Amino acid sequence: MSTYSIKDLEQLSGIKAHTLRIWEQRYNLLNPKRTDTNIRFYDDNDLKLILNVALLNDNGYKISKIASMNQEEMRAEVMKLTDRTLTHDDQIHALTICMIEMDEERFDKVLSTNILKLGFEQTMMNIVYPFMSKIGVLWQTGAINPAHEHFISNLVRQKLIVAIDGQVVSSEGKKFLLFLPEGELHEISLLFASYLIKSKGNKVIYLGQNTPNEDLLAVYKIHQPDFMLTVITTSPSSENAQDYLNLLAKRFSETQILVTGYQVIGQDLVMPSNVKLMNYIRDIKELLDEVNLVSEEK
16 A cells, blocks of 8 residues: 655645645544654545545535545545546546556546547547656656556556557658667557557557667668657656767667657757657647648648
8 A cells, every 4th residue: 555645645636735734634534644753644545535525626515515425425426527527637536546446447437438528639638648647757756656557557558559550551651660768668658659640640660668779770770760759757867868869869860859758858958950859748749740731732
């Protein structure tokens, strides 16, 4: 079972720590435990509770009414809300609850309902991708158990692979080589980029996780892609990212290299002339629109 500080609860629920303390004192909503050194902490049950409270409160339920509900009543009201509401923040809350409870069936229902209402791309852009980015950061800081992140990542990965397989590639499209650096295993952003690229009719050579440098070079020589794209979430570290980008730029000097990820966004890095930083997944979408526009004009 994971443990959380009140700041972790604030990050995951969006409710200020000060407000949580007031609710804890006034309504006995939470039951913090204490370490041997008398430091307060919260467990998975506390997190699930406060996520449900946040969702209900955001949708107009008074905190006094929420505090009077038992666990089953609260869960039933949350289920009703997530079945009918299209608010992105509400759906992200619902996915977070599914993650903490390891509830695969409920997660699939929330995701499938949104895909039916919004479409796959909009669901990914506005709900799943922000959710995964948030969870990724929390996993890195130790705020959530790695098992939670792996559980959700595998479910999202399955959805993405099915969606990618359904895309049709155009013979007129550009060629993209997608890979993750050696030691990098966080694949969701790369898979979503693959979906976006193929949805625009472009061809994808997908190497995936933990690609050795020599293998990358061998595939590059065979396919001569127009673009290379990578996501650096954990490896290489931010301290080594500049050297890695310089190496990529030198080895693949004839190709436009697109990079994004936690270790490069917001860092004080100098981008070589053939390397372009993508701050968000929307940047990749905008670039694809530009590439398609140029192709159509030709």
